[in-house]
Amino acid sequence: MAADERGHDHDHDHDHDHEHPHDHDRTFQPDIEDAPPGRYELMTYAIRELLVEKGHLTGEEIRKAQEKIDSWEPSQGARIVARAWTDPEFKKRLLEDGNDAMAEYGIEPGGAKMTVVENTDKVQNVIVCTLCSCYPRAVLGLPPDWYRSKNYRSRVVIEPREVLKEFGTEVPDDMAVRVHDSLADLRYLVLPRRPEGTEGWSEEQLARIVTRDTMVGVANPDVDRAGS
Amino acid sequence: MPSKNDPGRGYHDIGGLDAGAIPMETTDMKPWEKLSTAISNALGRGGRGIFVTDESRRAREQMGDPPYSDLEYFERATESMKIVLLEKGLFTAEELESRMKEIEQRMAEVRK
Amino acid sequence: MTAVFHPGDRVRVIRTHPPGHRRTPYYIRGKVGEIERVCGAHPNPEELAYGFDGLPAKVLYRVRFRQKEVWESYAGPDSDTVDVDIYEHWLRPA
Numbered sequence: 001m002a003a004d005e006r007g008h009d010h011d012h013d014h015d016h017d018h019e020h021p022h023d024h025d026r027t028f029q030p031d032i033e034d035a036p037p038g039r040y041e042l043m044t045y046a047i048r049e050l051l052v053e054k055g056h057l058t059g060e061e062i063r064k065a066q067e068k069i070d071s072w073e074p075s076q077g078a079r080i081v082a083r084a085w086t087d088p089e090f091k092k093r094l095l096e097d098g099n100d101a102m103a104e105y106g107i108e109p110g111g112a113k114m115t116v117v118e119n120t121d122k123v124q125n126v127i128v129c130t131l132c133s134c135y136p137r138a139v140l141g142l143p144p145d146w147y148r149s150k151n152y153r154s155r156v157v158i159e160p161r162e163v164l165k166e167f168g169t170e171v172p173d174d175m176a177v178r179v180h181d182s183l184a185d186l187r188y189l190v191l192p193r194r195p196e197g198t199e200g201w202s203e204e205q206l207a208r209i210v211t212r213d214t215m216v217g218v219a220n221p222d223v224d225r226a227g228s
Numbered sequence: 229m230p231s232k233n234d235p236g237r238g239y240h241d242i243g244g245l246d247a248g249a250i251p252m253e254t255t256d257m258k259p260w261e262k263l264s265t266a267i268s269n270a271l272g273r274g275g276r277g278i279f280v281t282d283e284s285r286r287a288r289e290q291m292g293d294p295p296y297s298d299l300e301y302f303e304r305a306t307e308s309m310k311i312v313l314l315e316k317g318l319f320t321a322e323e324l325e326s327r328m329k330e331i332e333q334r335m336a337e338v339r340k
Numbered sequence: 341m342t343a344v345f346h347p348g349d350r351v352r353v354i355r356t357h358p359p360g361h362r363r364t365p366y367y368i369r370g371k372v373g374e375i376e377r378v379c380g381a382h383p384n385p386e387e388l389a390y391g392f393d394g395l396p397a398k399v400l401y402r403v404r405f406r407q408k409e410v411w412e413s414y415a416g417p418d419s420d421t422v423d424v425d426i427y428e429h430w431l432r433p434a
Contacts, residue, residue, distance in 0.1 A: 065266035130243030176419035234356020286389035
């Protein structure tokens with residue numbers, strides 16, 4: 001799997017205790033008790049066992065990597081957007097150097113260069129990776145099925161307005177739709193427009209209306225929505 | 229709309245091709261899928277540095293279609309990772325297949 | 341890092357379909373756009389894909405294309421664009 005976000009916390013204790021063949025790493029919980037595992041589920045367990053036995057990985061490294069995945073959530077991105085809406089200095093830093101500004105929130109995008117693009121009254125930004133499904137995982141979590149789908153990857157570059165309509169988003173003709181095909185080390189996050197009717201809201205309240213879809217650019221924040 | 233039969237177009241290189249409605253159903257990541265992702269990340273640039281993302285992308289692009297279109301996202305990711313790890317000699321295909329069979333048997337025992 | 345192109349320059353993506361790992365999508369090859377910004381130099385992914393170190397680093401650009409100049413039958417307004425991150429060796433002055 002493309003390890004698009006690489007973490008920094010690699011502990012260098014290559015433990016020399018040979019893992020006993022019947023130890024904890026050989027046990028597993030079948031995902032569904034009664035259904036036999038598919039080929040790739042089996043392959044994953046087999047790869048894990050072989051790598052650990054041969055000293056290429058430890059159980060601890062794998063566990064830490066799983067925890068890191070758990071820490072990637074759209075609520076991270078939402079927090080950053082809410083802050084940018086209320087703090088013009090932070091917003092300026094965020095647009096200039098995403099990695100630097102996001103470090104304040106403990107975001108470690110690894111080798112990716114977090115690039116924030118701002119929606120305005122003239123521009124609606126939309127993100128895609130047509131060749132695979134690169135995505136700003138460190139602030140949005142893993143990409144949703146639709147983002148990874150062939151249909152999204154094929155169509156959003158050639159008919160973005162039609163695709164946005166399928167998400168319930170209409171962009172008037174006096175605004176430009178700007179699609180970003182993120183094919184290199186830049187990872188794009190959309191800074192959506194702060195909607196009317198949110199004057200005086202706290203950052204927490206604002207973050208609740210910043211959904212994942214608004215940070216990919218297929219939707220815009222809605223004051224009436226509780227937020228996901 | 230451009231046709232799928234453009235010479236020199238990889239099967240993954242699909243920007244602009246005809247396609248249907250955006251599938252909106254979301255599925256949660258299964259535990260084995262998270263494990264596969266974690267293993268890949270732990271081996272990657274932020275971990276052991278055994279391979280880089282670019283290698284697994286390339287592996288995905290060279291696996292052929294089929295199986296590219298037939299596999300689901302995490303299956304493809306696991307297949308790509310396997311290709312790269314076999315190339316680097318971390319284990320052999322025989323070791324992998326035999327271990328998979330063994331695990332399958334172990335899991336069948338547990339289910340009895 | 342010496343960038344050959346600068347923001348505002350008109351550039352053409354070369355129209356070639358080489359085998360192997362490439363990060364310049366088929367749909368943009370041969371098209372003309374404008375450098376939106378220089379994005380620093382990075383090891384070449386085309387080489388990293390095969391285990392090489394990808395050095396010397398190649399300059400990466402964000403190139404902005406008018407949708408109407410990319411797709412024959414683009415239905416949206418003239419101002420709609422697609423921004424693609426493209427490496428220097430895929431670009432020529434337009």
